[in-house]
Amino acid sequence: MKINAKTMPFDEVQKLPKLKHKTPRMPSALLAAVVRVAVEPTLRKIKFSYTEERMDLIGKNEPCLILMNHSSFTDMKLAYGIFYPRKMGIVTSVDAMSGILGKLMRILGCTPTHKYITDVSLLKDIEYMLRVNKTSVLMYPEAGYSFDGRATTLPKKMGVLLKRLGVPVVTVITEGAFARDPLYNMLQIRDVKVGAHVKCIATAEEIKQKSVAELDALLDEAFSFDNFAWQRDNKIVIDEPFRADGLHRILYKCPHCGVENKMEGKGTKITCKECKKEWEMDEYGQLSAVSGETEFSHIPDWYDWQRECVRKEIEEGNYSLDTKVDIAVQVNLDGICMIGSGRLIHNTEGFRLTSDDGKLDYTQSPTASYTIYSDYYWYERGDVIGIGDTEYSYFCITEDGVSVTKARLAAEEIYKIAKAKNKRPRKQEKQ
Numbered sequence: 042m043k044i045n046a047k048t049m050p051f052d053e054v055q056k057l058p059k060l061k062h063k064t065p066r067m068p069s070a071l072l073a074a075v076v077r078v079a080v081e082p083t084l085r086k087i088k089f090s091y092t093e094e095r096m097d098l099i100g101k102n103e104p105c106l107i108l109m110n111h112s113s114f115t116d117m118k119l120a121y122g123i124f125y126p127r128k129m130g131i132v133t134s135v136d137a138m139s140g141i142l143g144k145l146m147r148i149l150g151c152t153p154t155h156k157y158i159t160d161v162s163l164l165k166d167i168e169y170m171l172r173v174n175k176t177s178v179l180m181y182p183e184a185g186y187s188f189d190g191r192a193t194t195l196p197k198k199m200g201v202l203l204k205r206l207g208v209p210v211v212t213v214i215t216e217g218a219f220a221r222d223p224l225y226n227m228l229q230i231r232d233v234k235v236g237a238h239v240k241c242i243a244t245a246e247e248i249k250q251k252s253v254a255e256l257d258a259l260l261d262e263a264f265s266f267d268n269f270a271w272q273r274d275n276k277i278v279i280d281e282p283f284r285a286d287g288l289h290r291i292l293y294k295c296p297h298c299g300v301e302n303k304m305e306g307k308g309t310k311i312t313c314k315e316c317k318k319e320w321e322m323d324e325y326g327q328l329s330a331v332s333g334e335t336e337f338s339h340i341p342d343w344y345d346w347q348r349e350c351v352r353k354e355i356e357e358g359n360y361s362l363d364t365k366v367d368i369a370v371q372v373n374l375d376g377i378c379m380i381g382s383g384r385l386i387h388n389t390e391g392f393r394l395t396s397d398d399g400k401l402d403y404t405q406s407p408t409a410s411y412t413i414y415s416d417y418y419w420y421e422r423g424d425v426i427g428i429g430d431t432e433y434s435y436f437c438i439t440e441d442g443v444s445v446t447k448a449r450l451a452a453e454e455i456y457k458i459a460k461a462k463n464k465r466p467r468k469q470e471k472q
Contacts (some may be wrong), residue, residue, distance in 0.1 A: 045376025068150030080118040109213040130170035190268030200256030296336035321406035366437035
């Protein structure tokens with residue numbers, strides 16, 4: 042999939058009309074029917090089926106908040122396979138709603154938002170869809186696709202939102218969607234059956250009775266999945282010869298020699314080009330060293346170790362990212378503007394992005410967001426780090442040898458550390 046793009050200097054980008062807020066549209070029943078027909082071949086191909094739990098507690102036309110995990114581009118197709126003909130408004134990222142497709146998505150009931158940015162208007166839009174349009178609302182609370190087959194970091198205190206909305210909450214957790222099309226695997230589709238579990242985790246009355254902490258716990262439980270463990274435990278065979286292609290995007294640091302960005306996932310193996318150690322990825326998604334010790338057989342364990350390493354770097358004052366990038370800017374739904382090359386710096390002070398021509402100089406504090414947008418092979422342009430505010434989205438397309446995975450991990454850990462420092466009580470000054 043590609044995105045509309047044009048080249049122009051940043052000072053010209055600043056003159057473009059900004060994204061104007063529009064009231065969410067009532068979803069078109071006709072277009073929803075067309076979409077449902079269009080997704081049917083995919084649903085048949087993946088032999089899609091789903092199970093339900095406590096869904097009889099929600100009225101057929103009762104508006105509810107649907108929270109779905111995000112594994113691949115197939116997710117929206119699955120949602121229509123589950124909920125059609127229930128009317129749904131869908132919260133969608135601004136980059137996904139660019140161009141003509143975005144206009145159709147508006148008619149379908151989609152409303153755009155910026156990823157990982159506090160947006161008061163989005164909350165009002167969700168309330169409008171639920172209370173005025175009287176439609177359900179589909180959201181992907183992770184906002185970005187899963188990297189390691191587990192939930193991407195969720196916003197804190199989602200329970201506050203649930204209390205405010207006061208409508209039934211439904212979770213949709215897929216099984217097989219990640220295994221079929223993991224983000225790291227270069228858009229190569231595997232032959233995997235896909236299913237989902239659909240559960241009403243709280244009715245409107247239960248929302249009133251439960252505390253914010255209890256609602257957060259329900260969400261944490263629902264989003265505690267592990268797709269690689271699911272594949273292993275259920276003996277799901279993925280024997281495609283390209284199953285390890287791109288695996289270095291997740292696993293960028295060698296656990297044997299400790300060198301970063303020298304890993305290469307290709308075929309059925311991931312190899313460190315520095316120390317030459319190899320690991321084989323078996324048909325159940327598990328790793329084993331070709332020779333010597335298998336440090337991590339389970340990919341999420343390797344991923345967690347990398348997070349620990351990043352945390353240690355930060356605490357010891359050794360973490361920094363300073364790299365050349367190609368910069369794309371989005372200000373409206375017409376597409377992205379390529380403004381040329383620049384420099385992205387990330388450290389405990391946050392992000393700083395500058396363009397080579399000196400026309401852009403953007404800074405973002407470490408507490409601006411609990412995570413950042415990172416993506417692999419973004420719209421077929423390259424791996425990307427996304428930052429920005431409610432007016433401008435900056436997509437930094439990185440050079441080879443830069444891990445956007447590490448940048449995300451670092452941003453999350455720096456945020457945690459900064460927030461913890463802000464919460465510490467100040468010592469009283471001596472009189």
